[in-house]
Amino acid sequence: MAGERVNLLGLPRAQLEAFVAQRLGAKPFRARQLMKWIYRRGAADFSAMSDLKQEFRVQLGEVAEITVPQIVTEQVSSDGTRKWMLRMDEVQGIETVFIPEPDRGTLCISSQVGCAMDCTFCATAQQGFNRNLSVAEIVGQVWLAQRELTESRAGESGEGRAGRAITNIVFMGMGEPLANYRNVVPAMRIFMDDLGYDLSRRRVTLSTSGLVPQIYKLAEECNVALAVSLHAPNDELRNELVPINRKHPIDELLAACWHYIDRQNGRSVTFEYVMLDGVNDKPEHARQLVRLMKGRPAKVNLIPFNVFPGTRYRRSPAAATARFRGILNDHGVIATTRKTRGDDIDAACGQLAGKVTDRTLVRLGAKLVSGARTAVEI
Ligand code: SAH
Numbered sequence: 001m002a003g004e005r006v007n008l009l010g011l012p013r014a015q016l017e018a019f020v021a022q023r024l025g026a027k028p029f030r031a032r033q034l035m036k037w038i039y040r041r042g043a044a045d046f047s048a049m050s051d052l053k054q055e056f057r058v059q060l061g062e063v064a065e066i067t068v069p070q071i072v073t074e075q076v077s078s079d080g081t082r083k084w085m086l087r088m089d090e091v092q093g094i095e096t097v098f099i100p101e102p103d104r105g106t107l108c109i110s111s112q113v114g115c116a117m118d119c120t121f122c123a124t125a126q127q128g129f130n131r132n133l134s135v136a137e138i139v140g141q142v143w144l145a146q147r148e149l150t151e152s153r154a155g156e157s158g159e160g161r162a163g164r165a166i167t168n169i170v171f172m173g174m175g176e177p178l179a180n181y182r183n184v185v186p187a188m189r190i191f192m193d194d195l196g197y198d199l200s201r202r203r204v205t206l207s208t209s210g211l212v213p214q215i216y217k218l219a220e221e222c223n224v225a226l227a228v229s230l231h232a233p234n235d236e237l238r239n240e241l242v243p244i245n246r247k248h249p250i251d252e253l254l255a256a257c258w259h260y261i262d263r264q265n266g267r268s269v270t271f272e273y274v275m276l277d278g279v280n281d282k283p284e285h286a287r288q289l290v291r292l293m294k295g296r297p298a299k300v301n302l303i304p305f306n307v308f309p310g311t312r313y314r315r316s317p318a319a320a321t322a323r324f325r326g327i328l329n330d331h332g333v334i335a336t337t338r339k340t341r342g343d344d345i346d347a348a349c350g351q352l353a354g355k356v357t358d359r360t361l362v363r364l365g366a367k368l369v370s371g372a373r374t375a376v377e378i
Pocket of ligand 1: 117119121122123171172173174175176177207208209227228229272273274303304305306307
């Protein structure tokens with residue numbers, strides 16, 4: 001029977017309304033009540049939904065469920081960053097990272113198990129591509145993080161606890177979100193729905209390695225902040241670092257970005273640029289980048305490279321990064337340097353590996369099914 005139940009997590013509002021009407025003969029406002037319970041109050045159990053009639057709750061339990069991914073491990077960095085590994089099935093995991101800052105809390109979520117883009121400097125690429133996440137698995141990351149963060153703040157008093165922990169969501173975890181367009185877009189709609197997570201479109205960021213056709217499609221269909229992993233100021237170098245560039249070169253990619261901003265009436269695209277020692281961090285690269293960005297609705301975010309086992313790259317020295325940023329700023333291109341967070345627990349950009357092939361995880365398989373959870377404090 002369980003297989004026939006519909007998972008309500010991640011169902012767009014219109015679909016949820018249709019579901020309650022068709023399967024349960026209920027009015028649309030029931031769907032709205034359900035959304036409030038699921039997202040605002042983090043309920044996973046129909047019996048707890050006290051403003052729904054008992055009979056309706058029982059009916060719901062027969063045809064529907066609220067199923068979220070299971071947490072395998074939680075790690076807490078010395079800087080407060082938290083990383084959860086979530087079980088996708090017997091052997092596969094994905095990672096979700098929460099980055100607290102004084103004025104906001106950013107949740108970095110995954111869109112796929114593994115990634116097919118094969119960027120040479122990214123740990124996720126090493127595990128290859130496994131599968132797309134479903135809408136429920138994408139939204140489930142937010143649902144779980146919210147629950148965990150609320151629980152961990154239970155001891156705090158008043159405002160701190162009542163204030164929302166997650167103020168921003170970024171698709172900068174594992175996977176290429178535009179390669180999973182079909183599931184990522186409905187998930188983003190839930191993030192922005194006022195009965196969902198109610199985030200403004202500026203607080204939901206999709207980061208892409210540059211799937212040009214999907215950027216055009218997104219421009220028509222969904223209004224969110226766009227970040228693009230540029231990493232190189234010319235095609236020769238970008239072909240090497242971000243292989244998708246061979247299919248969609250820089251001029252096509254940038255044309256899609258400017259179109260996106262026009263169409264969406266947006267402010268700017270954020271270009272991510274990972275600083276690799278001796279590879280893309282020279283003054284001439286900065287000058288080439290200026291030519292691409294000058295006068296455009298663009299911001300450049302320089303990312304200190306995070307090392308991972310087996311990588312051939314090194315992080316640019318801080319002085320090289322500062323010089324690079326100086327050249328951009330001097331020529332009127334807005335550039336900032338990303339602060340590295342959570343690197344002591346391998347939670348920083350490009351370090352998410354999901355350990356899909358980790359043998360201990362395979363061996364632990366059976367045990368994990370029973371719901372064991374471990375918290376590793378670092
Ligand atoms: N596939 C998407 C989103 C995931 S990567 C994309 O490419 O944008 C999120 C960001 O982390 C990207 O800008 C990515 O290039 C960067 N990144 C990947 N590996 C990194 C590493 N080892 N150190 C620092 N940043 C890295």
